[in-house]
Amino acid sequence: MAETRRGRPTMNDVAAEAGVALKTVSRVVNEEPGVNSATAERVRRAIEHLGYRRNDGARVLRRGRTASIGLVIEDVADPFYSGLSRAVEDVALHNGSLVFTGSSGEDPLRERELVLAFCARRVDGLVIVPAGSDHGYLAPELTAGIQAVFVDRPAGAGLNVDTVICDNVGGARSGVAHLIAHGHRRIGFLGDDATIFTAKERLRGYRQALTAASIPYDPSLVAMGTPDQPRVTADITRLLTLDDPPTALFTGNGQTTVTTLRALTTLDPRRATKATTPRDTNTTPGTRDSSTTSGTRGTNTAGGTRDASAAPNLAIVGFDDFELADLLTPAITVVAQDPINLGRTAAELLFRRLTGSAGPAERIQLPTRIIPRGSGELPPPR
Amino acid sequence: MAETRRGRPTMNDVAAEAGVALKTVSRVVNEEPGVNSATAERVRRAIEHLGYRRNDGARVLRRGRTASIGLVIEDVADPFYSGLSRAVEDVALHNGSLVFTGSSGEDPLRERELVLAFCARRVDGLVIVPAGSDHGYLAPELTAGIQAVFVDRPAGAGLNVDTVICDNVGGARSGVAHLIAHGHRRIGFLGDDATIFTAKERLRGYRQALTAASIPYDPSLVAMGTPDQPRVTADITRLLTLDDPPTALFTGNGQTTVTTLRALTTLDPRRATKATTPRDTNTTPGTRDSSTTSGTRGTNTAGGTRDASAAPNLAIVGFDDFELADLLTPAITVVAQDPINLGRTAAELLFRRLTGSAGPAERIQLPTRIIPRGSGELPPPR
């Protein structure tokens, strides 16, 4: 409380106040043994009185280890990555470490900036969901002893680091095989941007499933790009107006699945009445308040009602589970991966490295599992 | 690359390599003016050659400011807080600052640990969603010059800090008034744990709306607690089996809304057929794969079909918007607050403080808006 000097009190201030040497204060603060309990008590009183708190920055400078790690993901606001984040956080806390978090927003430059900023802060290690494919900038940091684990996507060529990913190929294959098992032969693939590793892998799985069922690959059934609404809606429109349109859709990630569902709702004249107020529209309270949407409940029979020319009775399987998938009508069948497991596994591997585990870089692949809920079990028309 | 000494190269190493003094290296690294361009080039080559990277920890120790902030929220994995996080992150990056993130998990002790750990790292400022109500531990830190902004919930008594919250009372009031305007007089309130500030405020709003409509307050219509499925299901069952059951429900936060919807689906025998595979159940791929759920689509008419004794045709308005609210049947009417705006406002206020803005603690209240989508416009039965 009582401070005469500018700034926070230091160990020196405490030492002066308690009438002991600096080192004794250090011993008390760090609970080292071998301090007379009376002396210790005097020091503790001085600490209390001055409101002293150890400066971990200085400590770190002296000791080498910062007890902090850096986490670079694509976007914390995405439920997939926020689950992963939480898992990393928990493991870090468990290991007495703090975590710097940063979202790259799928921008390789921002990824690089964040990683290097974390390295400049001398984090002990990094958990990275890479946006870019060139990680040469990391090499000197690794040489210098900073540990890194890549999650969800592998590092760019030439970098030999631990990696934790899910079985993208196998997951997509099983999801598409599921649709085939239910009688579909024209299956659309809506994927994330083709530059993204997971998107490419899942497309591979899609093709493998087709091959296994002796269904020829038709590139006109494939649409890839960022999962923004206009693009997805346009692509779906294109697919549905093909001469031989798909009877089922496989969507390549969570965002794309949701965007697809919204597109289908828009395209279906009967369903369209339901979602009158799109998200993010500015609605003045009390204005369109009661009129437009009331009474619509029960007017749509929810399934099997889409106008064939616009949004036919499509079967859907999505990669990634998402909240409320089970409450939609029909409920959405998904190929689920476990973001928490992904994050936990990566973080645990990182801390194992930090506590001395040597050996070559590991590549851990986590399984996916299919969760049938209804949308993926719909048969093709006729 | 070429390192003989242990650890990373320092400015000293660079200086030796370039044949200049330490200070000259510092000048080059920090792009200070007044260095001969030839000398600077030599230094730069040495930096490149040695793979030198400035140690920001040491820099910070000398300069005072750490260019980092701490963010303590309830749970990054919750979409509300992950949106808020992203906004804080973006503002921080914009201000050249890194952010330590930590989830308190609604545990006051963990909140305290995190905050103090951040303070020990000498973050410049803090953005806190408080879990506890006693923030006495923060006082010395504030005195020492660490800035703090509280978001979503105010600080405990006695702490005079900047606060950014949404209009919980007004939002709840307007949501409940909306239901009343649609003819409801028996309205259940399902809130978060009663110890949580926002839960209490929203209950107040609920009561205000009732009072304004001269509807007596009936405590048996109110249920508060953590939004776990068993508790919510039990409470809803209790509400629906009252002699005079509610015809509408107001749910007090996003999690509760979702849990409520899931409970209603379970309670409704007709809807129950739909969500056969609950989330988080371990389904072995290929086992229950195709049998249980196929063909259910179209069997439920989605709205207006609940068994009156279990889950009648309830109107619902929820506090907090959530992804897919618009795609449910019926789509869910919500009182939306804007987590991104909340985070951005708080972070901007923090950085304004950090750049010298003085003045008394501010208390900023952000508006909510009602988004009618269908579920809140259903009339009471008869």
Place this chain on the structure above:
DNA sequence: ATGAAAGCGCTAACAC
């Protein structure tokens, strides 16, 4: 334009 010396707050290594 360049450099030498001091010191940020702490811990490690060694006295006493």
Place this chain on the structure above:
DNA sequence: GTGTTAGCGCTTTCAT
């Protein structure tokens, strides 16, 4: 048990 000294890697101040 306690204290002294050095120095982590950098910036600051003041010389040259």
